[in-house]
Amino acid sequence: MKTVSPIKSKNKIKLMKDFLENHSTRDFCLFLLGINTGIKLQDLLSLRVHDVCQQDGKVADVLSIPSYSNPxxxxxxxxRSSLKKYLSENTLIDSDYLFKSRKTSNPITRQQAYRITNAAAKNAGIDEPVGMITLRKTFGYHAYSQGVAISLIQKRLQHASPSETKHFIGVDVEAVPVKIDINL
Known part of the structure; x- marks a missing residue:
């Protein structure tokens, strides 16, 4: 198995998002959730419509799954905007998998999620190996570089220690400039 790294270039991320948005709203939502939340692939694929929607049908502000309640x-x-568009374009009920296969009522497979992400990465000109863990690493890397405390990232990624999280997101190898701007 190849080791993957976070996608550090915001421009490459934008290219991937543009490709996926033009290709499939479902795939675009999968990618957005992956890079913006840091939750595990199996948890992403297990999401159901009721996990992202309130009882009134509106997209929730917070994901409703117990394994990711703190934080x-x-x-x-x-x-929320992409989920709203995706849900309006598809006839999904509350109990349906959010990332439902087009052929069955099951969620897309790990392999299909990999193919989706890999196609977007190739289109964006990313030559390094990319896998589904890349989405979590990208989330952690950018959260850390934007000044989010490593302890919070550690909790989200469900790691045992801050050093494990730093190693996972690749910040123990190179220094990531963190801008702490206290403008009182």
Missing amino acids: PVYLNAPI
């Missing part, structure tokens, strides 16, 4: 998984505006 809760915030669904930012781009995620």
Whole structure:
């Protein structure tokens, strides 16, 4: 198995998002959730519509799954917007898998998720190996570089120690400039 790294270039991430958005709303949502939440692939694929929607049918602000309650998984505006579009384009009921296969009522497979991400990476000109763990690493790397405490990233990624998290996101190898701007 090849070792994968986070996608550090925001421009490459944008190229991947553009490719996926033009290709499939479902695939775009999968990618957005992966890079913006850091949850594990198996948990992403196990999501059901009721995990992202409130009882009134509106997309929730926070993901509703117990394994990610501390800290809760915030669904930012781009995620909510893409989920709203995806749900409006498809006839899914509350109990359906969010990332449902087009052929069955099951979720897409890990292999299909890999193919989706790999195609987007190739299109963006990423030559390094890319896998589904890349999405979690990308989340952690960018959260850390934007000043999120390593302890919070560690909790989200469900790691045992801060050093494990730093190694996972690749910041123990190179220094990531963290801008702490206290503007009182």
